[in-house]
Amino acid sequence: VGLWREPPDTPWRRDVAIGRNVQTGEAILVDVWSPPSSITPSGLGLVFLHGSGWHYADKDFGTRHFFKHLAWQGHVIIDVAYSLAPAVDILGMVGDVKRAIVWTKQHSEELKVHKDQVVLMGGSAGGHLALLAAFAADDPRFDPPGLAASTSVSPAVSYYGPTDMWAQFDRFSELPALDGKRRLERTFMRYLEKRTGFQFIPIHSLLPSLLGGNPTEVAELYEIASPSRHASGSCPPTLLLQGSHDFSGAAPQVIQVHKALLKAGAISYLLELPGTEHGFDLYKPGWSPAAQAATYVTERFLASIL
Numbered sequence: 001v002g003l004w005r006e007p008p009d010t011p012w013r014r015d016v017a018i019g020r021n022v023q024t025g026e027a028i029l030v031d032v033w034s035p036p037s038s039i040t041p042s043g044l045g046l047v048f049l050h051g052s053g054w055h056y057a058d059k060d061f062g063t064r065h066f067f068k069h070l071a072w073q074g075h076v077i078i079d080v081a082y083s084l085a086p087a088v089d090i091l092g093m094v095g096d097v098k099r100a101i102v103w104t105k106q107h108s109e110e111l112k113v114h115k116d117q118v119v120l121m122g123g124s125a126g127g128h129l130a131l132l133a134a135f136a137a138d139d140p141r142f143d144p145p146g147l148a149a150s151t152s153v154s155p156a157v158s159y160y161g162p163t164d165m166w167a168q169f170d171r172f173s174e175l176p177a178l179d180g181k182r183r184l185e186r187t188f189m190r191y192l193e194k195r196t197g198f199q200f201i202p203i204h205s206l207l208p209s210l211l212g213g214n215p216t217e218v219a220e221l222y223e224i225a226s227p228s229r230h231a232s233g234s235c236p237p238t239l240l241l242q243g244s245h246d247f248s249g250a251a252p253q254v255i256q257v258h259k260a261l262l263k264a265g266a267i268s269y270l271l272e273l274p275g276t277e278h279g280f281d282l283y284k285p286g287w288s289p290a291a292q293a294a295t296y297v298t299e300r301f302l303a304s305i306l
Contacts, residue, residue, distance in 0.1 A: 010071040043113060047118060052084060118153050160250050243275075
């Protein structure tokens with residue numbers, strides 16, 4: 001698409017408290033990115049959920065260039081620091097997402113957002129949460145106490161988010177454990193912890209830590225935590241962006257849920273990027289053709305729902 005140009009600086013507010021997680025009592029914080037004064041607001045409010053492996057990272061995680069670009073399209077971005085495992089489980093995590101949706105609707109006039117044009121978007125674990133909260137909007141098991149408002153959204157956008165927790169558990173089980181029992185592994189784990197600032201958790205432990213056990217122990221949670229199990233004709237329009245070379249194993253899951261949505265009569269679009277790895281959008285688009293393509297398709301999808 002030619003030379004990528006970084007959008008100019010964009011106004012944003014940091015650490016806006018929107019409520020508290022019921023399991024920890026800790027404040028839920030968001031950053032709010034708004035269109036510059038010279039740009040006409042589109043009316044879209046994008047509730048964004050960062051990638052995390054459900055255990056790591058924070059809002060403002062490698063997304064500034066993407067948010068600037070979206071803000072210059074007139075969109076408002078609510079970047080959510082949702083609570084992480086093991087402090088909370090999947091129900092508490094989705095509860096934070098639903099609080100962010102309700103907060104956006106309640107502050108729609110201030111944000112210059114239309115209540116019926118709230119978008120859920122996320123990457124990796126955040127993509128999983130976006131699809132789960134969007135597809136299970138009417139499932140009371142995910143509603144935190146006292147949330148007496150609709151959490152339905154207009155569309156959902158997932159960058160390489162897993163959709164089947166059983167398949168994801170099996171995939172993680174195939175990967176090297178990296179449990180620190182060998183010297184080389186301990187060195188690598190310390191390197192990761194130094195670079196990211198988070199304690200490294202073996203990949204085999206991610207889903208049991210999130211869901212409270214393996215699939216044979218807590219089958220019901222693996223069921224309700226899988227967006228694919230909630231796919232139906234009532235799901236909102238969905239955009240799925242997926243690299244075919246994703247180490248996480250999400251590609252077959254994403255293709256499967258795309259087909260399930262279409263079969264059920266829902267609107268679903270899939271951008272499959274050949275030879276592309278997990279996290280492709282976290283590279284600046286000037287360096288990543290996949291990020292350029294994904295940004296362009298995301299913009300077109302958002303424009304189509306206005």
